[in-house]
Amino acid sequence: MSKKNIDGNFRFLTRAVHGGNEVDAETGAIRRPITMANSYELPYDPSDLNWSSADGQIYTRNGGANQRYLQEKLALLHNAPDCVALSSGVAALSGVFFTFLKSGDHVVMSNSTYIAAYRLINELFPDKFGVEKTLVDSSDPDSVRL
Amino acid sequence: MKTNTRLIHVETPSNPTVKISDIAAISEIAHANGALLSVDNTFASPYNQRPYELGADLTIESLTKYINGHGDAMGGAALGKKELIDQIRSQAMVNLGGAISPFNAWLIMRGAVTLPLRMRQHNESAQKVAAFLQTLPQVRFVAYPGLYGHKNHETAQRQMQNGFGGVLAFGLNTDHDGHNSFVSKLRVITNAVSLGHDESLIVFLGENDERQYLYGDEFRGGFFRVSIGLEDAEDLISDIKNALLAYKTV
Ligand SMILES: Cc1ncc(COP(=O)(O)O)c(C=O)c1O
Numbered sequence: 557m558s559k560k561n562i563d564g565n566f567r568f569l570t571r572a573v574h575g576g577n578e579v580d581a582e583t584g585a586i587r588r589p590i591t592m593a594n595s596y597e598l599p600y601d602p603s604d605l606n607w608s609s610a611d612g613q614i615y616t617r618n619g620g621a622n623q624r625y626l627q628e629k630l631a632l633l634h635n636a637p638d639c640v641a642l643s644s645g646v647a648a649l650s651g652v653f654f655t656f657l658k659s660g661d662h663v664v665m666s667n668s669t670y671i672a673a674y675r676l677i678n679e680l681f682p683d684k685f686g687v688e689k690t691l692v693d694s695s696d697p698d699s700v701r702l
Numbered sequence: 703m704k705t706n707t708r709l710i711h712v713e714t715p716s717n718p719t720v721k722i723s724d725i726a727a728i729s730e731i732a733h734a735n736g737a738l739l740s741v742d743n744t745f746a747s748p749y750n751q752r753p754y755e756l757g758a759d760l761t762i763e764s765l766t767k768y769i770n771g772h773g774d775a776m777g778g779a780a781l782g783k784k785e786l787i788d789q790i791r792s793q794a795m796v797n798l799g800g801a802i803s804p805f806n807a808w809l810i811m812r813g814a815v816t817l818p819l820r821m822r823q824h825n826e827s828a829q830k831v832a833a834f835l836q837t838l839p840q841v842r843f844v845a846y847p848g849l850y851g852h853k854n855h856e857t858a859q860r861q862m863q864n865g866f867g868g869v870l871a872f873g874l875n876t877d878h879d880g881h882n883s884f885v886s887k888l889r890v891i892t893n894a895v896s897l898g899h900d901e902s903l904i905v906f907l908g909e910n911d912e913r914q915y916l917y918g919d920e921f922r923g924g925f926f927r928v929s930i931g932l933e934d935a936e937d938l939i940s941d942i943k944n945a946l947l948a949y950k951t952v
Contacts, residue, residue: 568749569818571778576811590808610791618796628816630769630779634761636754638787640805641779642800645744645764648778651794652740652760653709656786661708664919666723668716668914670742670764674913677711691916694712694723695854701703701731 566634576629591621646672653677659686666694703735713742715858718746718907718927719917720845722854725861728946729757738786745869745897749821750862752892754781768868770813771820775806820932823864824898827935831928832839832870835937839875841948843920846870848896869897872926881924887945890937897929902938904909904928 562574580588582634596613598605605612610619627639642648648659665677681687692699706774710732725741732739740760741753747768753761763769765777778800779792794800801842825848832846847858848866858866870943874881891902907926 572817573815576773585804590804592804608792608796610796611790611827616804617799617801620793620801620804620807622804622811623802626765626777626807626811627816629811630748630763631781633748633817634752634754634781636752636761636781638784639779639781640787640791640795641777641802641810642794642795643778643802643806644776645742645762645766645798645918646821647779647794647798647800648743648764651778651790651798651800652762652780653711653846654730654798655790655793656707656709656738660706662704662706664703664710664737666712666714666716668719668721669711669713670717670744671913673711673742674711676904688814693721694710694714694728695721695857697724697727699733700710700728 562632566633568633571629571632574641575632576627577627587624588621642654645670647674650676653681657685657687660688662688662690664692664700667691668694703737707735707737708718709738710738711740711742713745714747714751714861715847715867715869717745717869717906718871718925718944720847720852720867720869721863722847722852722858724854724857725751725753725756725758729759731838732759733757747817747821747860747867747898750825750864750867756861757826759783760786765810765814767861767896768821768824769815769817769898770810771810771898771900772813773896773899773901775809775813776804777802777810779885819865820900821865823932824868824930826870827932827938828870828930829866831938831942835872836944838946840951842873842875842923843925844870845920846874849852868930869927870930871921871925871927873923874951876910876949876951878924878947879904881926882909883950884945885926887948888941889944890933890941891928897927899929901929902929902933942947 631639
C-alpha cells in the first residue's frame with residue numbers, strides 16, 4: 557500500500573486536501589474512517605502504562621484516532637511542528653492559559669479579544685490564581701513593550 | 703512588560719473590532735523579555751495568516767469557525783513546538799478533559815479540505831461589502847483590515863498573505879432601536895452569533911456592552927459584527943440596501 561506522506565513541501569491547497577488522510581489499512585478505503593470507540597485494546601501487561609499519557613492509544617480522552625488525523629492536517633496547514641485538537645476554541649484558550657500560567661505571573665493581553673479570553677485573563681485567573689494582567693492596545697507594539 | 707510577564711496574548715484580526723496586531727514585532731518583544739506569545743488566529747485562518755511562521759510560540763484556532771466552515775461542529779486547536787504542545791495535551795486534554803469528540807474531529811477534517819477555496823470567497827466578498835458600506839450616508843463607520851482607511855492596513859497586508867478574512871464591523875447613524883430594526887429587515891444575513899460559517903451572520907453589540915470602554919470611539923454608539931458568508935456578494939449588498947430602505951430609523 558502506498559503512503560501519501562503529505563508534508564510541507566506540497567502547496568497549501570494540496571495540503572488542505574490530502575493532509576492527515578491515508579488509505580485505511582484494514583479495508584483499503586481511500587478515506588480514514590470515523591473511530592467512535594472510547595477505548596483502545598491494552599497490551600498483555602498494561603500495569604506499567606502511564607494512565608495520564610497522551611502518547612499511546614489508551615482512551616479517547618488521552619488521544620483518539622480522528623483527533624490525531626485532524627492534528628496532522630492542521631499542523632501542515634500552519635507549517636507548525638505540532639498541534640493539539642480540543643473540544644472548542646475556548647478549551648484551547650483556557651488550556652493554554654492553564655498550562656503556562658501560575659500564581660504571581662503577569663499577562664499582557666490585547667484589549668480587543670473574544671469575550672472568554674477577556675473573562676479568563678481579566679477576572680477568573682486573577683481572582684482564583686492571583687495572576688496579574690495588563691490590557692493594552694496591541695495594535696501599537698510600543699504599548700505592549702511598556 | 704514586567705520581570706514576571708510570562709505570556710502575551712493577542713488576537714489578530716481581533717473580535718469584535720478587527721484590530722490588527724503586528725505578530726513579528728510583538729514576538730520580538732515577548733522573546734526579549736523571556737515571555738511566550740500566543741496568537742488567536744481564528745479570524746484569519748491559516749490560509750490568510752500563519753503566526754508560527756511569524757514568531758508566535760502558540761497559535762490558537764477556534765475550529766468552529768472557518769476551519770470547519772459549515773457551522774455544524776465545535777472544536778479548537780493549539781499549535782507550536784512539540785515541547786509546548788505536549789504540556790497542553792497532558793494538562794488541558796487528559797487532566798482538564800477538553801478532548802474533542804471523534805465525530806467532530808471527522809467533520810472538521812472534512813470541512814477543512816475546502817478551507818482555501820472558501821477563504822478566497824470570504825476575502826473577496828468581505829472586501830466588496832466593506833467597500834460598498836463605505837459609500838453609504840447611513841453608515842457611521844466601517845472597520846475592515848482590507849480598507850486603506852484601516853489604522854493598521856499596512857501591517858495587515860504584510861502578515862495576511864492571501865486576504866483579510868470575512869469579518870467586518872460597522873455602525874449606522876441611528877440609535878439602539880434603529881440598529882435592531884435594520885437587522886430585522888435582513889433576509890439573507892442571519893441574526894446570530896459566530897463567524898466563518900457558510901451563511902452570513904450579523905450580531906448587534908449594543909452601546910452598553912461592558913467592554914465599550916476598551917474600544918475606539920467609533921464603536922461606542924453600538925455596532926454590528928458581520929461575518930460575510932459564501933452567498934453571492936451582490937445578494938448580500940442587495941440585502942443591506944433593502945434593509946436600509948425598510949428599517950425604522952430616528
Ligand atoms: C477569536 C475567537 N477565539 C475563540 C473563540 C471561541 O471559540 P469556540 O466558540 O469554538 O469555543 C471565538 C468565538 O467563539 C472567537 O471569535
